[in-house]
Amino acid sequence: MRTPRFAAALAVALAAVALPVTAGAAPTDGISIAATPTDQLRPGDAGAQIVNGERTTVREHPFVIAGMRVGGGGPQGQSCTASVVGKRKILTAAHCMVDATGAKSYIYGDDDLNTPGDETFRTAVASFKTHPGYTGSGGWRTGYDVAVVTTVDDLPVPESQWAKVAGSGDSALTQPGKSGLSLGYGKTSSGGGSGELRKTTLPVNDPNSCQVFDIRVNGDLMVCTGYNDGRTANCSGDSGGPFIVDGVVVGVSSWGSSGCDRYSIMARLTNAMGDWVRAEIGGTQPGGFGVALSPSSGKADPGKHVSTSVTTTAAEGGPEKLDLSASALPAGTTATFQPSSTITSGEVAKLTLQPSTTTPPGTYKITITAKGPSAAKTAEYTLTVGDGGTTNGPKPTATPNSATVPPGGYANATIAITGGTAPYRLTATGLPHPPMFTPQTVYPGRTSRMTVMGPYQRGTYTVTITATDTNGRTGTTTYTLTVR
Structure with missing residues (x-):
């Protein structure tokens, strides 16, 4: 019997040639045809330029798991890559579940799917949910390409090793200039081999520099990563794999160019999509403390104030210190936490919001973030200032x-x-x-x-x-x- 081998994966690129976004600039290269990085990419779509990366292991990244399907084009039917995020929960791309046909299952613990028998575990899919904004087959073109899968069996990954998922309070992690790790079992070129777990480092780009495809890169729902020269990127079979910044999954491999030679586009999780994923996981994330507001909305006239309670709950692992902050405040509005902006999970803080006398009337969505050593979690407060801006559009x-x-x-x-x-x-x-x-x-x-x-x-x-x-x-x- 072979000794189980543990693995992690390369993200191989689906990119395109960057068109300048300054007035008067003309494109230097053509527009690339967009494609999902699944096993349905045809070798004839582009030349076999190798997309660089390096071998890694499941031991190094114990939350990585291989997505399989009947009829899948990779070794043993490998089709996508995914992340373990709960006892029976897996995070992947919506198109891995909707666009690709064939019964789905997952293999865990194998660094190389080309050698059957190395895996430690296999389970079938009990159910799955795609984001409500995903429009069905081909929906990756417009965004919301994320899904949460429930497996038939408990996954052999301890809670401390589950992948941490970003949310709307983590937007700084996907700002241009950051870089992250992409993992996947996909091909090393558009016509090359696949099935080995690989990794690569990709920079986060301004979406304006990534408009080189025949469809638009929507920066609100997508993260543009990688390079425009094919030096390293995601490819067929990497779909659904994690893009990790500072230890947190901030994106899910979604699509790129049909030649795997330009930018790699990830489904963004540093927004409400990540909050949706967390809700579907059911609060089982590592560092699973909770944060809520009571009430979650209120009204204040300019120059007056309104208050709410920030209620936190401790995780099973015990209490931890949390730093509280408020963002997306309307102009001139202050936020004060009492007795302090630093509390211990399980405690309650009072939040007072005070618009200034010059704050424009309107209804505003304010994000309250609780950040601890294990994770950052958010709650939303709806503040109405004055008459809510009801008279003018x-x-x-x-x-x-x-x-x-x-x-x-x-x-x-x-x-x-x-x-x-x-x-x-x-x-x-x-x-x-x-x-x-x-x-x-x-x-x-x-x-x-x-x-x-x-x-x-x-x-x-x-x-x-x-x-x-x-x-x-x-x-x-x-x-x-x-x-x-």
Whole structure:
């Protein structure tokens, strides 16, 4: 009987050639065709450029597990990669469960699936849930490509070794300039072998620099990682694998280019998607302390204040010290924790929110974060200031409000919004390729950067920018793009 071998994985790239996002810049390379990094990638889609990485082991990354399916293209039917996040819970990509046919199962404890018999455990899928925003087969193109799987059997991974999942309080972990570890059992090139657990380090990029595919990289729902020259990236079979920054899973391998030679796109977890994953896991995350607000909403006139209780519960492993903070505060609003912003899990703190006399009326979503040694968890408070901004809708403005570019060139503008009830969601019409907003959801006192791509047909185009507030009211402004 072979000794079980433990493994971790390479993330091999599905990237594309970066197009400059400055006005007047022309693309230097073509647009890549986007594809999911599953076993359905065809070798004929691109040349066999090796995507670098290195062998690793399950012993080094004990939460990594291989996703299998009947008819899967990898060794023993390997199709995707995943992470153990609970006693019977696995985190993977939604398209691994919806887009690929065939009965699904998981193999644990094998560093190389090309040698059957090395695994320590195999279990079938009892059920799974995809994010409510995932639109079904092909939904990875628009985002929400994440799923939580429940297995038939208990997984042989101790709680202390389960993967930690990011949430909306961890947005700093996916800021451009950070870098993370990608793991997977996928191919080492678009036409190469697969089944070995590998790892690679990928930088986090500004999504504006990653608009090199035939579909848009949505920075609100996706993390653009890797490089534009194919030096290392995710490939077929790496789908669903973790992207880890500072010990936390901040993304799930989702898609890239059909040639595995450009940027690797991850489903973002440092937002409400991660909060959804945590809820589906059921509070079984490592360092499973809890945080809640009572009440979770309130109203204060400008210059007045309102209070709520921040209630925490200790994990089974015992109490730990927590640092409390509040973010996404409306302009001029202060947040005070009593008796202190540092408490021990199991204790209660009083939070007082006080808008200033100049804070605009509106309804605001405030994020309360409790950060401990094991994890950071969040709760949301809805603050209504004054009349909630019920009389006027949002008013967006674009600065500058026009630009001139060559065919296929790029230009940027800053979008600011006043009035209405924050936060606001931005959309636009008037171009063959819709503009990209970073971020697409704008919170009080903040702005968004709009990036537009000039059509290849010369002429003057009027872009209508629409801001929609939380009450469904809309406001518009226009932006003129001249292609010469």
